Amino acid sequence: MTLQKVLFREALNQAMCEEMERDANVFLMGEEVGEYDGPYKVSQGMLARFGPKRVVDTPISENAFCGLGIGAAMTGLRPIVEFMSLNFSLVAFDQIVSNAAKTLYMSGGQFPVPMVMRGPGGAAAQVAAQHSNCVESYFAQVPGLKVVMPSTPYDAKGLLKTAIRDDNPVIFIENELLYGVSQEIPAEEYLIPLGQAHVRVEGSDVTLIAYSRMAHLLESGVLPELRKEGIRAELVDPRTIKPLDLEGLARSVRKTHRAVIVEEGHRFCGVGAEIADRLYSACFDDLDAPLVRVTQQENPLPYSKPLETASLPQVADVVQAVKQVLYRL
Amino acid sequence: MTPASAAPRKNAIPIHPPEQGVPLSLANLSRRLRATVEELGRERLTGMYRQMVLIRAFEQRCEQMYQQRKIAGFLHLYMGQEALAVGMLGACRADDYAVTSYRDHGIALSLGIPAKALMAELFGKVTGVSRGKGGSMHFYSKEKNLLGGHGIVGGQIPIGLGAAFRAHYLGTDQVSMIFFGDGAINQGVFHEAANMASLWRLPAIFIVENNRYGMGTAFERASSVHDLTQKAQGYAMEARQVDGMNLLECYAALREVVEVRRRNPSPILIEAKTYRYRGHSISDPATYRSKEEVEAYQRVDPLQQVRRLLGELGWLGDGAAQQLERDVRQEVLDAVAFAEESPFPEPEERSRHVYAP
Numbered sequence: 001m002t003l004q005k006v007l008f009r010e011a012l013n014q015a016m017c018e019e020m021e022r023d024a025n026v027f028l029m030g031e032e033v034g035e036y037d038g039p040y041k042v043s044q045g046m047l048a049r050f051g052p053k054r055v056v057d058t059p060i061s062e063n064a065f066c067g068l069g070i071g072a073a074m075t076g077l078r079p080i081v082e083f084m085s086l087n088f089s090l091v092a093f094d095q096i097v098s099n100a101a102k103t104l105y106m107s108g109g110q111f112p113v114p115m116v117m118r119g120p121g122g123a124a125a126q127v128a129a130q131h132s133n134c135v136e137s138y139f140a141q142v143p144g145l146k147v148v149m150p151s152t153p154y155d156a157k158g159l160l161k162t163a164i165r166d167d168n169p170v171i172f173i174e175n176e177l178l179y180g181v182s183q184e185i186p187a188e189e190y191l192i193p194l195g196q197a198h199v200r201v202e203g204s205d206v207t208l209i210a211y212s213r214m215a216h217l218l219e220s221g222v223l224p225e226l227r228k229e230g231i232r233a234e235l236v237d238p239r240t241i242k243p244l245d246l247e248g249l250a251r252s253v254r255k256t257h258r259a260v261i262v263e264e265g266h267r268f269c270g271v272g273a274e275i276a277d278r279l280y281s282a283c284f285d286d287l288d289a290p291l292v293r294v295t296q297q298e299n300p301l302p303y304s305k306p307l308e309t310a311s312l313p314q315v316a317d318v319v320q321a322v323k324q325v326l327y328r329l
Numbered sequence: 330m331t332p333a334s335a336a337p338r339k340n341a342i343p344i345h346p347p348e349q350g351v352p353l354s355l356a357n358l359s360r361r362l363r364a365t366v367e368e369l370g371r372e373r374l375t376g377m378y379r380q381m382v383l384i385r386a387f388e389q390r391c392e393q394m395y396q397q398r399k400i401a402g403f404l405h406l407y408m409g410q411e412a413l414a415v416g417m418l419g420a421c422r423a424d425d426y427a428v429t430s431y432r433d434h435g436i437a438l439s440l441g442i443p444a445k446a447l448m449a450e451l452f453g454k455v456t457g458v459s460r461g462k463g464g465s466m467h468f469y470s471k472e473k474n475l476l477g478g479h480g481i482v483g484g485q486i487p488i489g490l491g492a493a494f495r496a497h498y499l500g501t502d503q504v505s506m507i508f509f510g511d512g513a514i515n516q517g518v519f520h521e522a523a524n525m526a527s528l529w530r531l532p533a534i535f536i537v538e539n540n541r542y543g544m545g546t547a548f549e550r551a552s553s554v555h556d557l558t559q560k561a562q563g564y565a566m567e568a569r570q571v572d573g574m575n576l577l578e579c580y581a582a583l584r585e586v587v588e589v590r591r592r593n594p595s596p597i598l599i600e601a602k603t604y605r606y607r608g609h610s611i612s613d614p615a616t617y618r619s620k621e622e623v624e625a626y627q628r629v630d631p632l633q634q635v636r637r638l639l640g641e642l643g644w645l646g647d648g649a650a651q652q653l654e655r656d657v658r659q660e661v662l663d664a665v666a667f668a669e670e671s672p673f674p675e676p677e678e679r680s681r682h683v684y685a686p
Binding site: 027063065068069070071073077098099103104106108110111112114144166167168 | 426428457458459460461462463467469470471476477479480481484486487488489490491492493494495498505517518521522524525528681682683684685686
């Protein structure tokens with residue numbers, strides 16, 4: 001195996017380019033994906049490589065270009081629709097929920113919608129309330145949609161390739177603050193199946209469940225703190241929110257008997273609530289303490305730095321939660 | 330508002346008779362429509378009339394079946410608009426695409442989807458065109474390229490745009506027939522789609538079925554312009570108005586529009602002036618319009634127009650017309666019997682088709 005060092009955004013670019021080389025029906029559409037080379041440079045060089053028919057700059061009309069993608073998918077193409085930010089996918093919420101998610105079902109299986117809707121989600125750096133939505137729980141609630149949230153360049157590439165080949169509508173949520181993260185990944189082609197959690201760091205005392213940027217926060221910030229106190233935590237990244245690898249998460253919890261679930265989104269009806277509910281059912285007798293969730297506070301995300309920091313999960317919040325499940329407070 | 334201040338409404342309902350339309354008859358047939366009649370010939374024109382009669386009879390039977398509680402949910406009937414669907418889709422090829430709103434029975438029948446598959450769908454049976462999972466508002470057919478009846482006003486417009494994009498992407502000469510109502514033209518998504526279709530010269534045929542009312546709101550009360558073709562101007566898009574009660578006008582217009590676009594793709598907005606004989610849905614008594622208005626439209630009834638012309642042409646005498654109506658009636662009764670006898674979906678059908686394998 002040959003290794004190559006790539007940035008997160010380059011891994012996504014490679015995934016799209018490889019799949020467009022492989023299948024002439026795959027195309028990329030979105031705001032600034034072509035001539036501008038991508039608002040976050042994820043599609044850099046793709047217009048030059050594939051031409052304007054396959055790398056399509058759109059007007060700022062999310063509802064219609066998302067719907068266009070659905071119609072194109074129903075008639076045999078395989079669109080990748082990029083939202084400059086998943087916040088703007090809310091403009092297309094009707095198309096995603098009423099059409100992308102339900103068409104296969106309502107048509108009695110006649111019209112699959114093989115389509116990826118991707119872009120950055122979650123809070124970036126002080127971009128205030130309208131640009132900081134964590135949309136994964138909104139979409140994960142809808143039958144018919146899959147939701148993928150990679151945290152590493154390796155996962156991003158392998159999961160995006162699989163998502164493009166999937167015959168269902170997939171919401172693929174990246175994170176702006178991760179685009180510059182680098183990693184050595186295989187130069188050869190590989191795929192990662194949807195619905196497989198990954199144990200990023202092994203441990204025995206407590207299971208930490210986190211995805212996307214929160215997985216980084218835990219690995220780089222929380223785990224060193226815990227090690228100082230002699231706590232060996234296991235970090236599990238579900239990687240796909242839906243389908244959810246319950247067994248992968250439960251396996252770790254059965255080993256450690258304790259878990260903290262961390263998410264960047266709000267608490268009420270959050271992804272962590274679903275994970276907690278399933279873990280209680282699957283491993284109630286294995287638990288030595290109630291599960292603890294760490295989430296964003298229940299306010300729109302404010303601009304001001306101290307207020308933003310106070311709203312989002314921080315290292316200290318997770319460390320505190322870990323001590324709570326270990327009864328070490 | 331207190332009851333005392335409520336203005337009496339009953340007498341205030343204005344009458345909007347059909348604006349245009351020389352009803353079909355040999356005596357006043359334009360040269361253009363005369364050529365259309367010749368092009369269609371006896372067999373096709375009679376066949377199109379039969380489709381219109383079928384839609385009317387199907388819808389009347391649906392009303393009855395709803396009253397008998399065989400059909401449930403929302404039910405939006407197509408009576409009055411038959412010429413539009415039959416004429417326009419009659420001018421298309423089998424490999425063209427169509428998408429429409431929840432008022433989809435007439436479109437589905439015009440595409441040649443068997444009445445029994447549609448009636449079974451309405452009965453919630455597994456033999457239905459969407460396996461009983463869609464109901465009245467969600468007829469789909471992969472075989473006939475029907476991309477759905479859609480329940481959110483205007484939501485189907487970008488889906489049809491996607492089919493037009495596909496033709497552009499693959500370089501085929503197919504067109505995409507995008508049907509929607511006068512209510513939907515005020516949705517933002519129409520304007521977004523019109524802009525993109527014009528920008529990229531996609532073969533999108535936007536057809537606004539202006540039946541005068543978006544639910545209970547007369548279109549003049551909802552749209553800032555009353556000539557809906559004006560909405561195309563902002564997108565540098567061609568537009569034309571068609572008498573939607575007149576089968577030959579609908580057919581001839583679409584034939585020209587579609588032929589041009591197969592060679593040189595571009596979008597167009599067609600406003601078809603039409604009228605629905607029933608309320609918005611089966612639960613709407615339509616008190617917002619007058620009896621006189623409905624009668625004015627029924628005097629230019631699309632079926633009667635074609636039947637008279639066929640009689641004048643000597644292509645369909647009274648006896649043959651009565652036989653045709655009996656045949657259609659039987660076809661609809663057979664559809665009801667088929668729906669009645671068909672099984673409901675098995676319980677495991679509930680969880681099928683949520684995700685593609």
